[in-house]
Amino acid sequence: MINLFNPASALSDPKNRSFYCSLFIVASLICGAYFIGGASIAKEYKERLTRWKGIYTRQNTKFDTCKNRCQPLGSEALPEGIVAQTSDLEVRPLWGSSVNNENSKPSMSLLAIAVGINQKEIVDRIVKKFLSSDFVVMLFHYDGAVDKWRDLNWSDRAIHVSVMNQTKWWFAKRFLHPDIVSEYEYIFLWDEDLGVENFDPKRYLSIVREEGLEISQPALDPDKSDVYHPITARVKKLKVHRRFYKFKGSGRCDDHSSAPPCAGWVEMMAPVFSRAAWQCVWYMIQNDLIHAWGLDVQLGYCAQGDRTKNVGVVDSEYIVHLGLPTLGVSDGNKVTNAPAPPQKGDPEALAPSASDKVNDRAKVRMQSFIDMQIFKERWSNAVKEDKCWVDPFQLSAN
Template sequence: MRSFGRGSNSLKSTETMRLMLSVCCGIIFGLIIGISFPSSSLTKLNITSSIVSNFPIARDRNNVVSDQKPADPSIKIQNATDQLKIWVPSNPRGAERLPPRIVASESDYYPRRLWGKPSEDLQSKPRYLVTFTVGIKQKYNIDAAVKKFSDDFTILLFHYDGKTTEWDEFEWSKKAIHVSVRKQTKWWYAKRFLHPDIVAPYDYIFIWDEDLGVEHFDAKEYIKLVTKHGLEISQPGLDPRRGTTWQMTKRRGDREVHTTTEEKPGWCADPHLPPCAAFVEIMAPVFSRDAWRCVWYMIQNDLVHGWGLDFALRKCVDPAHKKIGVVDSQWIVHQGLPSLGNEGEAKDGKAPWKGVRDRCRKEWKMFQTRVANAEKVYFKSIGVDPSNLTSH
């Protein structure tokens, strides 16, 4: 019995030793396999990612195996480039690629120096702008007119005869702005050189003819009155003894301003419409900054002389019969000198000014038709029958 017990124990010990030896061999074999086949070569054996992911080595941060292709560096560069591109739809048209803070929506007519610090260029900034469309024959008349405007006005001369240096005898002319294009009217100049974003610094813009007598006119007092009475579009009263056409624009001696009048019977179907109200002539109009922005867009067409424009100015302010008026206590004389008219061409035995006058009348009819047709199209587009509108 003792011999049998000893034999059993010896057998168990032998089996245990064999098992331990097998485990050790298995571990050693596994290490050899691991060393012989690093993780980078697993993909060469076409082992699928689902299998590889089950091995501890696939979860090792330093030996991650993925079925995705490595990122293309060129794609990263492209994405970074796209992010650095600027596109701002709210910027003015054509400036969408600029950062908003560098976009200036307005400019001005203030001259700058060629030297010194830019911040010290402007010792003053005039608040008002007065323009005259001029020829050299009216030089002394314009000199008298300019002297009625203080240093708070920028002086801008549009020269239709090409003569500019001849004005240098006047000290004020050296500070004025001169624009010269031959045989053009003030509305041609206004379209191109009085853009609302350029004249935005000015509270009021005077767009005047050259043949105006200003003996009874003071610009400072005029500004006070249009501000006091809230006139967005205005003109000085005209001396009723000199070449006036409309009752509305004749000076009245018993008041500061007026906004309505009585014309000839049948001329005004509505007392709030031109020429009985909401009306000034185009020889010496004065516009507020906001009113001019609207009027400027209205004149963007092929018309030259602007006849008929005075009947349409009312469309740019509301209520027009209160915000368009004539300043009676600051009045002028319309001299009626046809200097620009003589720049026309004599044809078929007619004097140059007659051809100009004929063109003026044709343009008036064209402008009226154009405005009427544009309004009809608009009202139809919003489902309104224009024939049902009594006035607008």
């Protein structure tokens, strides 16, 4: 006999009713917990999704903002604001804050000279003129005789660097990096054997700014200077000139000439560079060459444009090249006898002569000539190998 389940009779029993009521309540609680939990989980998921979307958006935005940011090599691990990309040559005190000193007046330009003690009196006259014109002065002592300059009243105001038997270009490559001298508007990189009786640094800079010269030099007095190139000889009635004219013989120069030695050229004895020009010239200076001969012919590439306009010689503020024997250092810091100076105005004045005596100075001149040949060869090879470089002056010539 089969007993069929009768819901009505089951509910009529009080015990059964109590059981089913309890079961219903438990089921309701479970369902409620499920729906409440599901809503909570959905809300949490939605919040997480929103956060992830925000993070993803910020990451993409940051990537788009930062992907083109150019940080100095090696500083990528640092926050950008802490990176000090430039410096200067100002001497700071060991105690007492010099930060935001309103009384300090930054120097506008820098004079750097390679010096030897034998030219102390001449350098003294040069430095006094520049210090009175708010320049920073840096002396490169190629003979190591730093202490012999201590008696000059400006000695403590100058920066002294001493390395034996090196040129100003060797020093400049190692101590005048563009990031270090970026605070200075102009860089004067001069020889030590220059007469400055007719030269005023402030007036000179005023003319350079007015004329828009990125690379310049004061003219040389042709009557008193022992060595000079025709383009750097002073023209008395001019304030500035940018080219040299030669209508006879070989190597003629006229208004159509656009390259050295006719235009776009200064000598290496007293060049003056703008901040922008020096940032280019510094890279051109070779690490392993000492004398930088040959560089003068290529300086126009750093003139920030047309070298026939941006390179010039200032006639109204002129100097004298005394042509003294320098750099020929031997035993006891004594300078050896120099060979006789070349003929005035001779374009080949700097080439070594077979008649030079075999001494330190003659060796210096010979090494200068060797360096020039090496530099010329390197330039030629670099032009051939760099398929992306375009010679701007070759284009203008065409």
